[in-house]
Amino acid sequence: MDLAYIPSPSQSVWHLFGVVPIRGYALAIISGIVIACVITEVRLRRRGAAPGTVIDIALWAVPFGIVGARIYHVITSPDAYFGVDGVPMDAFAIWKGGLGIPGAIVAGALGAWIACRRLGVPLSMVADALAPGLPVAQAVGRLGNWFNQELYGGPLDAWWAVEIDQQNRLAGYMDVATYHPTFLYELLWNLGLALLVWLLDRRLKFGKGRAFALYVLGYGIGRFWIEGMRIDPAQDFLGLRLNQWMSVAIIVGALIYLLRVEGKRDVLVPGADGVLKAVPYDSPEALAGEADVDADETVTEDDDPDEESEDEASRDGETGDAGENEKATEDGKV
CATH class of the missing domain: 1.20.5 (Single alpha-helices involved in coiled-coils or other helix-helix interfaces)
Structure with missing residues (x-):
């Protein structure tokens, strides 16, 4: 059967034993986190870290990242929670969707820093090990937007357009059925970014957080482009959405970091006292x-x-x- 569009899932919640809700959005987020942890674990072991190090770091970074992502989303989309028809308590309803990646990166980095201090592992090494896995996690997580039928772009009449059910359409678009699948655009962009970071890091052996900075640069460029397609309500300034301004900021920051910071990839080796220390790989x-x-x-x-x-x-x-x-x-x- 030839499809004239991408259909949205018929349901986004399943009930285990008829009682426990299993949400597609949550499954996408959790699956992405697991994949990122596996990739990072492999890369950390190759740098001399002990098995299971990524779990110790994730126990701090993941909760911090989720909370930070939610706070960022609520701050940048306040009308849905504190506007005229807003529901303030929905600010805590993460399962309904709404996580901001910039907030996840900042807060997750804080949690990772705490964990790295406790473990004696350089944060920059962990960041570089995470660099290819994080965009893969984001790509998988974007499927949650598909399940929730949210954060889509403007109207589109093409075979790759996504169909949105009427109850999930925005005001003023009730008669429009198909839209730009921005979730798919970002999914593909992030997978391409993950491959690029992995290939360049393998060839150039980035160190001192430079692989992670490359990821941030690529993510900022993609997010600026895709954010401009979205039609959901958002704060704007000088004709750009707030998330686009945030993308500009992280692009500039990543470029400055890449140009100013130099250093070879570090690996962990036992020191004279038996404690692991970071030294250049060569x-x-x-x-x-x-x-x-x-x-x-x-x-x-x-x-x-x-x-x-x-x-x-x-x-x-x-x-x-x-x-x-x-x-x-x-x-x-x-």
Whole structure:
């Protein structure tokens, strides 16, 4: 069947055992967080971090990030909660949708900083490890907007337009059925950004938070473009939506960071006191650590040097005994 548009989900909530609500928006957010944690865990281990480090950091960063994202959304869209027809208590109803990524980044970074201080891991290293995983998480999370039929763009008559049910259409658009699927635009943009960050980081070995700054730069550019398509009510200033001004700010900030901050990728190695410390990946300490690991991996039970020495000594003893027996036999014959 040829589709003239992208249909919206027929429902966004399922009830487990008829009682517990399972919301598509929440599933999208949680799935994105899990994927980001897995990607970051792999990248942190390759930098010398202990297994499970990302979980210790996520326990701080995720709650901070969710709260920050919600606060940012409420501040930038106050009419829905404190306007004439607003419902103030809905400011706490996260499951109904409404999370601002800039707020999540700032507050999540604060939570991650607290965790990194407790663990003794550089925040910049964690940020660089997170850089490709975060846009993947955002891409998956954008599916939540699709389930909620929210944050769509202007009217569009094309095969990739998304259909919005009448009860979810904005005032003044009740007779318009299909719109720009801004959730899909941002999903694809973020996946492309994740691939770009991963490829450049693999080639250039960014350090000191520069991979994360590249992600912030790319996200800001994409968000500025996509935000301009949206038609939901928002605060504006000088013809631009508030989120577009925020995008400009983070673009400028990311560019300044990339131009001013230099440094190679760090890895964690044991210090003289046994405590992990961060050193450049190509430093003698880091290379020595890799050599030690390679040496440990090549030594097995079959080629243990101590066992080889014992085997050689045993063979020498057996050879000596055999030689003496042969000599005694010859003497007897004589």
